[in-house]
Amino acid sequence: MHHFLPNILIFLLVIQAFLANCCLEHERDALLKFKAGVGDISNRLVSWRGQECCDWAWIRCSNQTGHVIKLNLPNTNFEFVDGSYEDFLSYWNYHSLTGKISPSLASLSDLKHLDLSYNNFGGNKFPKFISSLKNLKYLNLSNTGMSGMMPPQLGNLSRLFYLDLSCEYSDSILYTDTWWFSNLRSLRYMDMSGVNFKDSNDWVESLNKLPSLEVLVLSDNGLIKLSNSLTFVNFTSLRVLHISSQNFNSTIPNWLGSLKSLTDLLLESCNLVSPYPATLGNLSSLSKLSLGFNSLDGMIPPMCNLTRLTYLSLSDNNIEGDIGELLEKFTLGKLQYLDISWTNLSGILSEAQLTSFLKLKTLELSGNNITVFLDSNWNPTFQLNRIGMFSCYLGPNFPTWLKRQKEVQYLSLEDTGIDDIIPSWFWKLTSLQFIDLFSNRLRGNLPASLVHMTKLNSIILSNNQLEGEIPFLPISLNGLSLSNNSFSGQLRKTYESSYRKKSVRSDNLSGEVVELFPCGLTNLMYLDLSSNNLSGHLPPCWSNIGQDLILSNNKFSGATPSSFSCSKQLTVVSFNNNNLAGDFPIDLKFCTGLQFLDLGENKYFGGIPDWVGENMHQLTYLRLSSNLLSGNIPSTLTRLEYLQVLDLGNNHLSGPLPSHLDNFTDMGQSFHYLDFDSGESLQTITKSSNLVYDSDNLYFWKSIDLSNNNLTGEIPQNIVVLDGLLNLNLSHNHLIGEIPFEIGNMTSLESLDLHMNNLSGTIPQSISLLYSLEVLNLSYNYLSGSIPTGHQLQSLDDPSIYSGNPNLCGPPLKMSCESPKSDDNNDSKSKHVGDRDNWFYLFIEFGFVVGFLVVFFILLFKRNWRYDYFRMIDIGFNRLHVLTALAFERWSAERA
Ligand SMILES: *[C@@H]1O[C@H](CO)[C@@H](O)[C@H](O)[C@H]1NC(C)=O
Ligand SMILES: *[C@@H]1O[C@H](CO)[C@@H](O)[C@H](O)[C@H]1NC(C)=O
Ligand SMILES: *[C@@H]1O[C@H](CO)[C@@H](O)[C@H](O)[C@H]1NC(C)=O
Ligand SMILES: *[C@@H]1O[C@H](CO)[C@@H](O)[C@H](O)[C@H]1NC(C)=O
Ligand SMILES: *[C@@H]1O[C@H](CO)[C@@H](O)[C@H](O)[C@H]1NC(C)=O
Ligand SMILES: *[C@@H]1O[C@H](CO)[C@@H](O)[C@H](O)[C@H]1NC(C)=O
Ligand SMILES: *[C@@H]1O[C@H](CO)[C@@H](O)[C@H](O)[C@H]1NC(C)=O
Ligand SMILES: *[C@@H]1O[C@H](CO)[C@@H](O)[C@H](O)[C@H]1NC(C)=O
Ligand SMILES: *[C@@H]1O[C@H](CO)[C@@H](O)[C@H](O)[C@H]1NC(C)=O
16 A cells, blocks of 8 residues: 555556556547648758657647647747848748648647648638638738638638738738638637638628637728718727728728727828718727728818827828828827827927826837927927928928937938037937938037937938038948938048957058948948948958949049959949049849949950959949940840940940840840839939939930940841930931931830931931930931931921031921922922921821821820829929838838
8 A cells, every 4th residue: 555556646646647648549640641742942840750749749639639730830040130021032932841741630630729820821812621620719821922812611610719811921822712711709819911812891790709719910902982871890809900001092981980998000001081980989998090001081070089099190181281280189198109100290389288198118200391390408208219391391490309308219301401510419319220300400520420310320411511521430330321411531440449359350451450441330231322422442441342332423543443343232333523544343143133323434454354244234324424435235135124324425435336235135125124113213214305304314215325436237126126315316427328227116115315316317207206306416427318208307307417418318307308409490490399398297297197187186195194203293292202211211120
C-alpha cells in the first residue's frame, strides 16, 4: 500500500503523458500529405518527421483527446526589408510555403485554429475542404495568393470566431457571394479586404444577421451599394467598422446611429456624399472617426455628444467654411489626432479655438486657406508631435510659438508665407524628424552643424532664399532637398572631431581626417541640391545615394570621380548644367536601376558607352545634350525599350542614326508610368511652342532630339512607328535621303524639326495628317516639289519653315509650282496667281474643313483639354510634393 499508491500515480502520469503526446495516425498522415504537397524552401517543416506529430513545430494537440487542434503556420517571420514592393515580394516568397494546400487536412476533424496566412499558394483555387473543418474557431488564410470563388459552404463553419480571408496584397482575385456570411452565427471578427463581392447588393443584410460581430474590415471589395435603410439593426455588437476603397456614391446611412457599441468608425475612400445623417452624432462610444477621402460637402452637424473622441479625420472632402465653426461641432478635450487637411476650410485659427484641446498630438491642417494666428507666447497644455500646415498662412514672421513645442517630430510649413530668417532656437528642437519649409521666403544661413539633431530624417528647404554653406548633417538623414536657394561653397568638409564615428576617410594630401559630403550620410536616399551656387568637385561617393541624386544647375566641376558602388535603387541622376568634364561617368555602369539620367550642359567628352544600352534596362529618360560627346550613337541604345526621352543634341556625334528606332516601344502610344517621385526640380526639358514640359508633366513627354551633331545617313523609315512621339528634332546634321514616306503615321507629333540637313526628294503628302503639329521646320535642305496642303498644315503658314530649299514650290512659299519664270511682270502675276490659288485652295479646303470640322473641334478640344490637364497637374503639384515628402517619411519610418 505504502508503495502502491505512488506507483499508481506514476502509472497514471505516464498514461497521461502518453495520451498528451499521442498522435493519431490518420492525422499524422494528413499532415505528412500536406507537407509533401507544399514547397518549403526555408525548411520550416523540417521537424515534421517521426511518429509524434504532436511534437512537431507549428502543431498543437489536445491534451485530452490527442487530436490536432491547432495548425499555426503563418509566414510572418519576415520584415519589409527596405520597403520596395519587389523586395517585399521576394522576401515574402522566400519564407513562404508554396504549392497547394492538401485536402488531406480535412481529416483534422478537431482543428480549431488554422493559420496559413501570408504563405504563397498562388495559382490555386480556394480550397473547398476548409468548410468541412466544423470545429474551426480561427481561420486565417489572409494573403495566400489563392484565387477563384470562395465556397459558400464556408457558411457551415458556425463555430468560427475569427475569419481573416483578406487578400489586399495579392495579385490574384478572390470572389465571394455574401449570402452565406449570415450562417457564421458565432463570428466576431471578419476581414475580407480585397475579396471581390459578387452579389454585392445585399452584403449589409447578410452581415446584419450576425449579432456577435464585433470587428468588420472591408476594403476594396468592389462594393457599390450601401443600404440606407435597414428595418432592424441586428449587428449591434459591432465595435470596429472599417470600410474603405469602395464606390458607394451614396450618403452615410442612418442606421449607423444604432450601432451604439461602435468605438471605431472608419469610412474612407468610399465616395460618400452629403448630407450627413443626423444620427452620427449619437454614437457616444466613438473614439475613432474617419470619413476621409470622400465626396462630402458642407459643414458637418453637431457631434458634441462624441465625448470620447480621440481620433478625427475628415481630410480630403469639401467641407468648406470656417475652421472655428467646424471645431465648435466637436468635443475636443480628449482629441489626440485631428486631420482636416484638404477640406477647403478657411478662417482664422487663434488661441481661442485651441483652448478646448487638452491632449492634441497631431494637428493636420494642410491644403486649406487657414490663417494661423498664434501669439508668440502661446503655451498650450498639449505638446504636438505632428504639425501640418502646408498652404495655410503663418507669416510673415517665423512662428515663435513653435519654440515651446518640444516634442514635435513632423513639421510641414510649406508655402505658409514666412518671410524671415530661421531663428537659431529652431535648430534646438531635437525631437524633429521631418522638416518641410518648402516655398517660403526664408533668408540667411543655416547653422554650421545640425549633427546634434540625431533624429532628423528629412529636411526640405527648397524654394527659399537661404545662403551660405551646407551644414554638417546627422547620419540619420534620409532626404535632403535644398534646391532653389543660394547655397554656395564646396561639398568637402572637415567634420568636428566629436563626430568622427562612421566611414571616416583619410585624406592623404593633408594627413588630416576629413569627411566628404555626402559620404558619411550612409542613409541618404534622396539628395536634391539643384539650382544653387555650389562648386568644386563631386565627392567620390556620390553613387552611394540611395535613390535620387539631383545636383543640376550648380557650378560643380572636374571629372566625375568613380567609387564603383551604385545602389540598385538609384533611380534619378541629374547633373545637368554644371561644369563637369571628362569621360562619361564609368560609375553609372553599375546603376542598373536608373530611370532618369540627365548629364546635359556639361563638358563630358568621348563616346557614349555601349553599356548604357546594355545595362540600364529601366531607363526612361536619357539626356546628354550640350556636351562634347563624339563617336557614333551606340546601336545598343535601342535596347532601352522603356525609353521615352532621348536627347543627345548639341554634341559632336557622327555616323548614322540607330537603325532600330522602332524598338523604343514606349515611344508608342502607351504610357509607361515612371515610378520615381518626379520631385520638384528635375529640369524643364524642351519646349514645343507654348507647351513646357517640366517635372510635373514629364510623364507625358516623349521626344527624340539628336540635333546639332554630325550625323549622316538616312532617316530610318521605321521611325514612323513611334506614334506616341511628341517631338522629333534631327536638325543641324548631315542627313541625306528622303523624309520617311509614312511620316503621317507619327500621329502624336507636335514638333518636327529637320532643318539644316541634306534631305532631298519631296515632302510626303502624309505629313498633312499630323493633326497635332504645332512646330515644323524643314528649311535648308534639298527638298523639292510642291508643299503638301491640308489640315493642320494650313496653320503652319510661315514661309521660313520651308526656305532654303530652292526647288520647293507652292504656298506658303511665293514660288508657284507652275511658273518658274521670274521677270518683273510674271513676278507680280505669279503673286496674284498665288493669292488666287490660295483662295481657290481655301475654297476647296472648305469642303475639307466642313468634313473635318468635327475632328477639328475634337482636336481643338483635346488640345485644350490637354492644357487644362497639365494646368491641373500643376495645381496638384504641391500635393505631389507633399506625397514626395510623405514618401521620405515612409522611408524613414521603414528604416527606423
Ligand atoms: C491541458 O491544456 C489546457 C490548456 O490547453 C491546460 O490548461 C491544462 O492544464 C492542460 N492539462 C494538462 C493535464 O496538461
Ligand atoms: C491573420 O494573419 C495576419 C498575418 O499573419 C495577421 O496580421 C492578422 O492579424 C491575422 N488575422 C487575425 C484575425 O488574427
Ligand atoms: C437578427 O439576428 C437573428 C439571430 O441571428 C436572426 O434570427 C434575425 O433574422 C436577424 N434579423 C434580421 C432583420 O436580420
Ligand atoms: C453619383 O450619383 C449621382 C446621382 O445619384 C449621379 O448623378 C452621379 O453621376 C454619380 N457619380 C458617380 C461618380 O457615380
Ligand atoms: C446629445 O445627447 C443629448 C442627450 O442624449 C440629446 O438631448 C442631444 O440632442 C444630443 N445632442 C446632439 C447634438 O446630438
Ligand atoms: C484665402 O483667404 C483669404 C482671406 O482669409 C482670401 O483673401 C484669399 O483670397 C483666400 N485665398 C484663396 C486661394 O481662396
Ligand atoms: C530590341 O529590344 C529588345 C528588347 O526589348 C532587345 O532584346 C533587342 O536586342 C533590341 N534590338 C535592337 C536592335 O536593339
Ligand atoms: C563633322 O565631321 C567633319 C568630318 O567628318 C568634321 O570636319 C567636322 O569638324 C565635324 N563637325 C563637328 C561639329 O564635329
Ligand atoms: C502606317 O500606317 C498605315 C495605316 O495605318 C499602316 O498600314 C502602315 O503599316 C504604317 N506604316 C508603318 C511603317 O508602320
